[in-house]
Amino acid sequence: MENVTCPFCGLACDDLQVDVAAGMPVPVANACATSREAYRRLAPVPGLTARVGGTPVLLDVAVARAAQILGHAINPLFGGFATDLSGARRIVQLADRCGAVIDHMNSTAKLRNLLTVQDAGWITATLAEVKNRADLVVLLGTDAVSRFPRFFERFVWNEESMFDLDPRSREIVYVGQGLDMRAGCAPDGRAPTSIPCRVDEIGEALGAMRSLLAGLAPQAQVVAGVPLPQWAELLEKLRNSSYGVIVWAAPDFDFPHAELTVQTLSALIKDLNRTTRVCGLPLGGSDGDFTANGVLMWQTGLPFRSSFATGIPVYEPHLNSTQRLLDSGEADALLWVSAFNPNRVPPRTELPTIVLAPPGANFEREPDVFIAVGTPGVDHAGHYTRTDKVVALPLRKLREIGLPSVEAVAASIEASLQQAAN
Amino acid sequence: MGLLKFAGGRVFDPEHGVDGVVQDIFVRDGRIVAAPGSDADIAQEIDCRGRIVMSGAIDMHTHIGGGKVNIARSMLPEDHRGDPLPRTPLTRSSCGYCAPGTLAAGYRYAEMGYTACFEPAVLPVNARQAHMEMGDTPIVDKGGYVMLGSDDFLLRMLAARQDQRAINDYVAWTINAAQAIGVKVVNPGGISAFKFNQRYLDLDEAHRYYQVTPRHILKVLAQAVHDLGVPHPLHVHASNLGLPGNVDTTLATMQAVEGLPLHLTHIQFHSYGAEGDRKFSSGAAQIAEAINANQNITADVGQIMFGQTVTASGDNMTQHRNSGLASPKKFVVMDIECDAGCGVVPFRYRDKNFVNALQWAIGLEIFLLVNDPWRIFLTTDHPNGAPFTSYPHLIKLLMDKSYRKAMLATINPDAAAMSTLGSIDREYSMYEIATMTRAAPARLLGLKDRGHLAPGAAADIVVYRDDKDVEEMFARPQYVFKDGKLVAQDGEIVAVSWGNTHVVRPEYDASIEKQLKPYFDLFHSMRLENFGISDDELCECGHGSKAMPHACRNGRVR
Structure with a gap:
């Protein structure tokens, strides 16, 4: 059977080929490891x-x-x-x-986003926008692929885009610790940028970037354990992107009052949209x-x-x-x-x-x-x-x-x- | 089911020129039938003497389902806390004033005598969800206009100067795939242009990437809708919504389609001059004059009412531009699938605010200055101008000039002084209200069996007390029948049914899928094979909703 939708993560990939001949569905193409495992555990219990x-x-x-x-x-x-x-x-x-x-x-994870929507709102994009438009992809506190294995395969390193963008030229930035950054390597081997910092300190970095964007230089020279110029550089990348996308996954923001980090992120994205286009991409839906x-x-x-x-x-x-x-x-x-x-x-x-x-x-x-x-x-x-x-x-x-x-x-x-x- | 007799009511049926004539109406099996012989066995007689009888009202532009509406709901728990709808033995609990749950929306519409509602902004890629939400809206029938005009596929067809026939095939394919009854264009090309960081897109301004203008998009889509025989003309949310001086854009938009049928939606938001000390004035007279002079043009008003609401629109460019006016201060803007967009901005219209007060007056001026009630429609663009529950109040403003003038005296005095409203003495008649809320929308949408009371029509029938206060009369009809079944009485739901979905199915050359298949595979985030909604799926998504196909002008029902 072709074009089967996989219900086992929020990406809901609908391009699976599944062999159903033996009465037990077995994915034969386009299934990720998470999906294959989920189909395996479907074995009927007598x-x-x-x-x-x-x-x-x-x-x-x-x-x-x-x-x-x-x-x-x-x-x-x-x-x-x-x-x-x-x-x-x-x-x-x-x-x-x-x-x-x-x-x-x-819901504990979902609430981090929902409270932000209820307090401030946000500016976001959907997957086909990312796939065709994003020239800069910043991942905050998530590598995406641990929870959504085909994210890079389907929406970042696609062969062609609708527009002038060559997807393989995208710039990838990871912010966080313990992330699996292998998927972020471009097809030509170009390595992603990494800014190692604690996930519960990302909010401070976002605040510092907002401050820099407003022309108010923070006094601290190190924010979230990272020298301020690195955050300034990330901010410049965002400002100069045609269509930057900032990805996060609420389950990976697993610390108290993470909704404040999401809220600061929402505010930064709104600020950036005064002059350019930058969108959030909250991953979830599993x-x-x-x-x-x-x-x-x-x-x-x-x-x-x-x-x-x-x-x-x-x-x-x-x-x-x-x-x-x-x-x-x-x-x-x-x-x-x-x-x-x-x-x-x-x-x-x-x-x-x-x-x-x-x-x-x-x-x-x-x-x-x-x-x-x-x-x-x-x-x-x-x-x-x-x-x-x-x-x-x-x-x-x-x-x-x-x-x-x-x-x-x-x-x-x-x-x-x-x-x-x- | 036995024969039902609505006896002795004053009937308003503009489709057949019936203006308050005392008539009996007979119903069998959910349909209106001819008067039977005198020996017929009447199962039930509804005493309508001294009552007003009309067909069920039709809201031809109301945002009741789809992604942006659910975003509005999720943003506004404070709105919902203040307006709960308790569970009863018959009805489910729900809540919400300006962005109500679907259950509350369906019950409230039915209580007011509405029996069909049309969601005007169904994104092709979000059509399933729109049908799910509409399906969960009880009692009323529904339908949707599918949104095109900022979708990459159409824009690249235009950029490549593909011929009109190919475009028609794509438009028809989309209508069928989305199970829609019409086509809407929102800020033509502007939703896409915003993604390329354009902040305005005037009628003759080129889109930065495709080098296509809104005028071109309008012309081609209006032509497609016309060529395909879709009854409802292209439904247009014009460029430059909300901008002072946009009346010129709107007038030019009317001319852009060179005589083809065109429906301009929430035209109040597009009727602004830039005169006076505050560079904001009414363009209502010019707009009304143009509508009166151009028989190909229809419009719904999108009246604003004072108070809290939320604006939810596909027009991400405009919504982002206006996000600073949000009240409370929050907004959501979304770029969607290289196909569309949305923006949700809560808003409070204030009667003492000059701009808001003038917006209110402009809407009423348009209602009163357009001569032909067959071509102007009663909407608040729910919830953008106000929630639909304000319709009875709006009807009173149209029917009662002394009430209207009393209200005018309470708004911002500078706005009142800028408006001609105080000098307009027209009062809408009951017949005209029946026209603009029943007969005209049914005719405009091609619903041959709705909006009238002749044999063959669906028995969507409303019986009103002839109350001195028309607001009270229209808020709580005595009886509301949906498909021959009593569903509401004196403003209370007495039976819950689930409506069906009105669609059209224009024909097209299926080889358009040969273009679409590789395009989807290469660029999209889902498979073409999973894109279209079958009838079975519509039923499943739509809470058992059945597709009710209406004929295109070539006469065929598919």
Whole structure:
């Protein structure tokens, strides 16, 4: 099968060739290591696919038990929330009915960007703009490829661009530590520029560059452990680029109050756009996070970490985090959805727990209810929103081994709740 | 389903010249049918005596779905906190005033008697998401205009002077791929030019890279839409939005298409003179005169209302230029896929601010100075001028001159003095309101079975109390029927359905894909094979939404 969309990272590459002849999808072209590994773990697990208290049961029994748990809960938490378009629609509907809190498994990282959008906004570009236009690519605190393996292959070292730019002439700059910079070498062997500095000090460097741009030279001669002239030089590169792109990945900004770094970056990019064009490229979107959160946002007007407990959606990004609700004991049941990756299991908790995930998950504590679901783009068709949020790609069904979708299971749970209410 | 009788209402059906005549209307299986014989079995009679009856209202330009709308939602939790919509046994919870969730948008539209809404800025590459959001907008039907004119493929075709036929094929292919009902161009070429660091692009100014002018783009796209027989004329967000003196650009834009049909959208934002002490004045009289004189031109107003809103536009160049005016101070600008762009800037229109007050007056002047209600449409460019929930208030301003003049007395006095609004005594009639909100948009979009009340039409029917206060009347109709089913009563949702998607399917020579395939493979970030939206996918994306194809002028429905 050609032109298959891979749902296993935020790039959602849709050029995979997958051999489906043997009933097990095997990528034969264009899949990266992450993708190949994800397809490998799809091997069907024999036996019944739903369990209650660790005992294999029929799907109906598991659904009824899940509905019972949610029906009794006063403050249920819907975590994980890794699913496709149709799954997300049903989960949001169920959350509204149950008065639940919805949070996403990637929300701690996502919040670093979302808070910036809510406080200041930003100027960004999408992948095809980078591919065809960027003459300078600056990577902040990320090498891109550790999380998004084909980033350079598909969007940086492409052979041709739409315009005058020769992609192989692009300048690459890494800012950070411990980055895998091999992908940043140009096809002709030209090495990228590297500015080694701690990721949690990048914000200071961005602030210094803003200051320099405003004509106010900082007094410090060393910023973030790097001599000021190096930052001045990077700033000049940005100012002189025709279309500079600054890449970051929120999960790699893993330090307290990283949203302030993103905010300073947003401000620097806005400043630069007074005279030239420079755009941000926030990389993310893995585990369907833009897909599911997109649905929640457009239906209800609010993002993850919103609560339906009072009959209206209420967004509290700090109060409604999964970890806090579990730690504080405010939640009294957990529904965890991880449709793309069985290894993303819920945080350890003693609460009544329902897990919807593909077969193969290893739990430290067996959930009260486990329902094996299909992987979108493998076991059923669906839709997946890519890292730049603009492009939603169709996911295709590659096999049939009888696994239900998140959508179907959530609908059954809701029907069971409805039945109990009547 | 049995026969439904709407008995004894005063009917306004401008498509058939019916102006407040007392008539019965009969409905069976979601469609209006001819009066049956006297022995017919009436399953239900709706007493419309003393009531006003119209077809469902159609909003032909409202930003209800797609990437920029969802960016606006994500930027504005403060907007949403203040305007919650609680869950009921029947309806879901949602929230948002100027950028509401799709659920809130659908319910509120239906409560006001709207039964179809058209999203005017569907980026081809974002069309799936637009259909997903529109699909999650309950009750109302929807449709979208696909955006072209800053996409690299078209611009390189123009630069290469490819012939009109090839361009027509590309335009038709795009309409089909995106499941759209029309074509829109936004700041022709300007979205692309901004990516090459051009900050303005006047009608005859060349794009730095392609050396193509907005005039050329307009001419070619208007020709394509016309040649393909797409009912809706090219939908144009003209160059120089918001700039003082842009009235000249707008007048020149009307002439640029040399008599071809053209729809100028949110024309209020394009009707500014540069006279007076503050170099900002009304160009409404010139614009209205030009519309009156040129039968090929239609326009929607994009009226502004005072208060908080958010502007969401494909015009990244203009939105970036205006980002300093953001209130609260935040904005998002995005360059999208060498195809399009967007900009989202929250904005508060203030009645004591000279510019804002004059913008308000200019919009009303245009409404009142254009003679033909078939060619001027009631919009606020939701949410750019104001949220759609302000329509009843806007209708009152048009129908009640004493109310309008009282409002005029409260705005910035310098602006009031610059405006001719106080001297205009026209009051819109009920028939004219029905024309501009029903019959005219249906005709302009080619929706043969909407916007009227003759047999064969879909039973989208609204029954209003003949209230002295027209704002109250239009805010809360007594009954709203969608496809023959009662969905809202006295401003409350009583049944939830999910609308369908209106599309057109112009024919084209499929060999255009031979050009597009290598182009996608080389330059794009997705495969051509994954670009187009099939009917099955539309249904899946659109919450069960079915494609409802309308005929192009060559008569064929595909």
